[in-house]
Amino acid sequence: METDLLLAVVMCVTALIAAWWFHLLLKWSSGGHRRRRCELTLPPGSMGLPLLGESLELFARIPSLQVVPFFKRRLERYGPVFKTNLIGKDMIVSLDPELNSYVLKQDNRAFQIWYPESLKRILGAVLEVTSSESLHKRMRTMVLRVFGPENLRLVLLRDVQRAARSNLSSWADRPSIELKEAVSSMIFSVTSKLLINYDASTSSAGELWKHYDAFTNGLMSFPVNIPGTAFYKCLKGRKNIMEALKHMLDERKKAAERRETMDFLDLVVDELKEKPVLDEDFCLDVLFGLLFASIHTTSTALTAALKFLTDNPKALQELAEENEHISKGRVGASSEITWEEYKSMKFTSNVIHESLRLANIAPMLFRKANQDVHMKGYTIPEGWTVMICPLETHLNPITYTDPNIFNPWRWKDISEPIGGSKDFLVFGLGLRYCLGADFAKLQIATFLHCLITNYRWEVVSGGDMVLSPALSFPNGFHVKLIKKT
Numbered sequence: 001m002e003t004d005l006l007l008a009v010v011m012c013v014t015a016l017i018a019a020w021w022f023h024l025l026l027k028w029s030s031g032g033h034r035r036r037r038c039e040l041t042l043p044p045g046s047m048g049l050p051l052l053g054e055s056l057e058l059f060a061r062i063p064s065l066q067v068v069p070f071f072k073r074r075l076e077r078y079g080p081v082f083k084t085n086l087i088g089k090d091m092i093v094s095l096d097p098e099l100n101s102y103v104l105k106q107d108n109r110a111f112q113i114w115y116p117e118s119l120k121r122i123l124g125a126v127l128e129v130t131s132s133e134s135l136h137k138r139m140r141t142m143v144l145r146v147f148g149p150e151n152l153r154l155v156l157l158r159d160v161q162r163a164a165r166s167n168l169s170s171w172a173d174r175p176s177i178e179l180k181e182a183v184s185s186m187i188f189s190v191t192s193k194l195l196i197n198y199d200a201s202t203s204s205a206g207e208l209w210k211h212y213d214a215f216t217n218g219l220m221s222f223p224v225n226i227p228g229t230a231f232y233k234c235l236k237g238r239k240n241i242m243e244a245l246k247h248m249l250d251e252r253k254k255a256a257e258r259r260e261t262m263d264f265l266d267l268v269v270d271e272l273k274e275k276p277v278l279d280e281d282f283c284l285d286v287l288f289g290l291l292f293a294s295i296h297t298t299s300t301a302l303t304a305a306l307k308f309l310t311d312n313p314k315a316l317q318e319l320a321e322e323n324e325h326i327s328k329g330r331v332g333a334s335s336e337i338t339w340e341e342y343k344s345m346k347f348t349s350n351v352i353h354e355s356l357r358l359a360n361i362a363p364m365l366f367r368k369a370n371q372d373v374h375m376k377g378y379t380i381p382e383g384w385t386v387m388i389c390p391l392e393t394h395l396n397p398i399t400y401t402d403p404n405i406f407n408p409w410r411w412k413d414i415s416e417p418i419g420g421s422k423d424f425l426v427f428g429l430g431l432r433y434c435l436g437a438d439f440a441k442l443q444i445a446t447f448l449h450c451l452i453t454n455y456r457w458e459v460v461s462g463g464d465m466v467l468s469p470a471l472s473f474p475n476g477f478h479v480k481l482i483k484k485t
């Protein structure tokens with residue numbers, strides 16, 4: 001009995017000592033953390049509500065193409081660099097051109113790519129895996145074999161204009177077409193042919209397109225994975241697409257004959273044959289991402305360009321004059337746009353840059369600090385995320401006079417931002433500069449040329465543009481095409 005009592009006393013004392021030590025340890029570590037935070041000088045800002053942070057305010061819909069109020073208010077209160085909590089994560093927001101450029105140029109060094117969990121779940125491993133330099137390089141080389149300058153000149157210019165001409169001619173018979181959807185479907189037919197030799201007009205009657213549509217519609221939805229929700233359909237769409245792509249890859253691996261014109265799937269088969277740098281799942285994720293990037297981004301840019309032109313008869317007139325001049329100089333009415341003609345479309349190119357500047361297609365770019373970074377009097381602590389918001393750069397009145405006005409003529413005096421610049425982040429900057437930038441611009445220019453030289457259009461309904469914070473057309477943009485006589 002006495003021994004039991006003694007044991008209990010010893011245990012209690014030990015527990016008390018342990019608790020005391022634990023308490024001291026906690027005090028020491030939190031003091032250290034506080035000290036570290038003080039030493040680090042975080043930018044000003046508020047972390048908002050528990051769990052929700054300040055997310056609700058950011059994702060509110062804005063019915064005009066202006067600096068999003070969430071940023072405007074903080075810009076006035078804290079300046080262009082501030083801290084906040086969004087989508088459950090403490091982060092530093094940069095609206096500062098120098099800091100943006102520094103962060104993006106430090107990819108795979110002081111910073112690395114980072115994307116929110118929900119987006120990773122949707123887009124697959126690509127975002128994470130490409131933080132490895134060698135894999136990233138390999139991926140870029142493969143993608144450029146399809147979308148690089150040589151293929152653009154020799155194959156894509158021809159394929160894109162054929163698709164544009166045939167789609168336009170089929171739309172001209174209809175009382176109304178919704179432009180964003182029609183253009184997305186046209187772009188999908190071109191890209192899926194290039195990537196997987198997919199004939200969207202026949203194969204499984206556009207099954208893949210249907211899955212992509214479900215996927216895209218749920219992309220911006222609240223991430224609740226319950227049957228019936230848009231997010232559930234989005235993930236299901238992705239699953240169906242991945243299964244279809246895997247099936248196509250397996251079939252291609254079995255095929256004995258080598259095809260004459262290589263698509264991306266052939267490059268994947270070659271990659272997987274001997275000592276592959278990239279594995280099969282990664283390649284399929286890249287394929288998925290490329291199809292998605294090509295459909296969603298370029299179609300939004302093109303629809304926005306058509307809306308801006310509809311509202312700006314002077315710009316439309318000058319665009320028509322440039323393209324008709326090129327078209328009339330061509331021998332034979334049905335002959336195709338040449339590379340030299342494409343390169344001579346200066347005003348068309350200005351229209352494209354101006355539309356992209358306003359259209360906010362990639363509204364946020366994320367990077368994570370690999371080390372403490374000191375800049376602009378603040379510290380971005382190691383492990384913290386930086387969110388870069390290109391729209392604020394594109395609406396900076398110091399760089400762009402009357403920034404909210406669609407003014408393609410402004411590009412006459414600004415040198416073309418090849419490879420991106422701190423003032424033009426539409427396609428990113430640095431190591432991860434968009435691999436489809438030239439392809440996207442070529443598609444828009446070609447489509448505009450084929451449209452404007454042969455048709456005019458009347459607005460049937462819709463066309464309102466909303467930022468939330470990416471650009472969307474909540475009521476669509478319905479137009480009627482009329483063949484010019």
Ligand code: HEM
Binds near residue numbers: 143291
């Ligand atoms: C108007 C159309 C487009 C816009 C505005 C756009 C925008 C961007 C931006 C901002 C990035 C950089 C992302 C970052 O730094 O985190 C990017 C990367 C990328 N884009 Fe695009 N994109 C467009 C069209 C396309 C198309 C058509 C393709 C392919 C067919 C494509 C393929 C890619 C790829 C593969 C990357 C990743 C590059 C890397 O990590 O090295 N994009 N895009």
